[in-house]
Amino acid sequence: MAFDDSAQTTGAGSRYLGEGFRQEPDFRDTTATAPPTAAAPEPESTVTLARRVAPPNLDYVFDDPQAGEPGRDRLLVHGLWEFVLALALAAVGYLLYQQESATFSGDGLRTLLLQVAALGAVAAGAAVALRTGAANLAVGAVAVAAALQFGHSSGGLLQPLLLVIGLCAVVGAVQGLIVVGLHVPGWAVSLGVGLAVFVWAGRRSEVTGFTGYDAAPHAYWWFGGFCVVSLVAGAMLAVPSLRRAFGRFRPVTDPAHRRGTVAAMITLIAIVLSTVLAGIGGVISVASTQAAPVSNGLELTGLAIGAALLGGTSAYGRRGGIVGTVLAAGLIIVAMEYADATGKSWGPATFAAVAIGLGLVVTRVVERFGRPALHGEDEDEDDDEWASRATAALSNGRTWQPGSTGAGGIWTDDTWGSDR
Numbered sequence: 396m397a398f399d400d401s402a403q404t405t406g407a408g409s410r411y412l413g414e415g416f417r418q419e420p421d422f423r424d425t426t427a428t429a430p431p432t433a434a435a436p437e438p439e440s441t442v443t444l445a446r447r448v449a450p451p452n453l454d455y456v457f458d459d460p461q462a463g464e465p466g467r468d469r470l471l472v473h474g475l476w477e478f479v480l481a482l483a484l485a486a487v488g489y490l491l492y493q494q495e496s497a498t499f500s501g502d503g504l505r506t507l508l509l510q511v512a513a514l515g516a517v518a519a520g521a522a523v524a525l526r527t528g529a530a531n532l533a534v535g536a537v538a539v540a541a542a543l544q545f546g547h548s549s550g551g552l553l554q555p556l557l558l559v560i561g562l563c564a565v566v567g568a569v570q571g572l573i574v575v576g577l578h579v580p581g582w583a584v585s586l587g588v589g590l591a592v593f594v595w596a597g598r599r600s601e602v603t604g605f606t607g608y609d610a611a612p613h614a615y616w617w618f619g620g621f622c623v624v625s626l627v628a629g630a631m632l633a634v635p636s637l638r639r640a641f642g643r644f645r646p647v648t649d650p651a652h653r654r655g656t657v658a659a660m661i662t663l664i665a666i667v668l669s670t671v672l673a674g675i676g677g678v679i680s681v682a683s684t685q686a687a688p689v690s691n692g693l694e695l696t697g698l699a700i701g702a703a704l705l706g707g708t709s710a711y712g713r714r715g716g717i718v719g720t721v722l723a724a725g726l727i728i729v730a731m732e733y734a735d736a737t738g739k740s741w742g743p744a745t746f747a748a749v750a751i752g753l754g755l756v757v758t759r760v761v762e763r764f765g766r767p768a769l770h771g772e773d774e775d776e777d778d779d780e781w782a783s784r785a786t787a788a789l790s791n792g793r794t795w796q797p798g799s800t801g802a803g804g805i806w807t808d809d810t811w812g813s814d815r
Contacts, residue, residue, distance in 0.1 A: 642713025704754020
């Protein structure tokens with residue numbers, strides 16, 4: 396009996412499929428319940444998101460978003476040091492009073508106050524530039540040139556003073572544009588500017604017997620004006636946001652990297668203000684002594700930088716006290732007067748060298764104890780380790796990239812900082 400293979404292999408009830416493959420029954424339990432599928436997550440509410448996302452730390456808003464120091468500077472070290480300066484000024488003043496009591500009364504006191512105001516104005520100019528991280532070594536030469544310009548004026552105060560201020564502003568603007576335009580160290584640019592100003596001053600004759608304006612009747616006003624300007628500037632720069640913004644030019648990584656347009660503008664304004672203050676100091680000097688010798692201003696620059704450093708202004712920029720410059724300028728002048736009263740042959744260069752030396756020690760102390768505090772910081776911790784922790788604390792667990800628009804905002808390196 397013949398079998399029809401095709402019918403057996405292709406029928407509906409056949410156990411075989413085509414090409415000789417047999418169909419086996421499926422013994423799996425098809426009635427078993429399928430595993431439940433995960434339900435789609437419900438959208439989180441705004442309250443839940445707010446709880447998960449930590450609020451930004453507003454202390455970091457004006458900090459450098461890559462390598463800056465987060466948090467507020469500690470001002471206690473400045474207060475303690477300024478208290479020490481006040482004690483030293485009182486002690487040296489008492490010694491001078493014992494030696495020459497006439498120095499603190501009548502014409503002697505007016506002369507003393509004018510000397511403090513003259514040096515203080517130049518020192519304030521040096522401190523302003525230092526706070527931005529762009530040291531101005533031309534303040535002495537500018538003060539000498541301003542004294543010569545004012546001393547050769549036809550007389551009066553207002554018009555010659557405005558002319559001096561305008562000329563100093565021009566010099567400061569040129570100096571500042573070179574510093575921020577090329578992003579080069581301020582000390583190098585100011586040294587060249589100071590030499591150029593000295594060349595100009597060398598072509599002028601010295602001033603003797605100047606009678607155009609006598610500052611002695613207004614000694615208290617000049618001294619008070621210097622104190623007010625210095626105190627107001629110090630108090631304003633004690634505000635954390637202004638303090639960090641003003642010291643933005645201070646390098647934190649490679650000093651050749653540009654620090655942004657905002658830093659450039661602030662530094663430019665600070666250099667102009669520094670030069671103008673130095674010129675006003677020269678005007679006070681010639682108006683009080685009635686003479687203006689031709690000089691390169693090196694000793695005056697040393698005294699001004701020394702007073703700024705001794706007053707607590709950091710040589711690195713950003714950090715400084717409130718009344719330190721006033722106290723330091725007064726201490727230097729009183730010490731110089733005491734040396735003259737006791738017959739010591741110590742010239743201005745000696746006091747400048749001592750002031751700068753002590754000021755550098757003060758800078759180290761201010762940088763160590765004035766930087767922002769971190770939780771759990773060890774007093775003996777190395778600076779490198781602290782810097783690493785500061786960077787980690789600033790990032791808040793995130794890696795900042797150049798040009799980030801996060802907490803840095805306008806303080807990040809922008810198009811001005813594209814030159815890397």
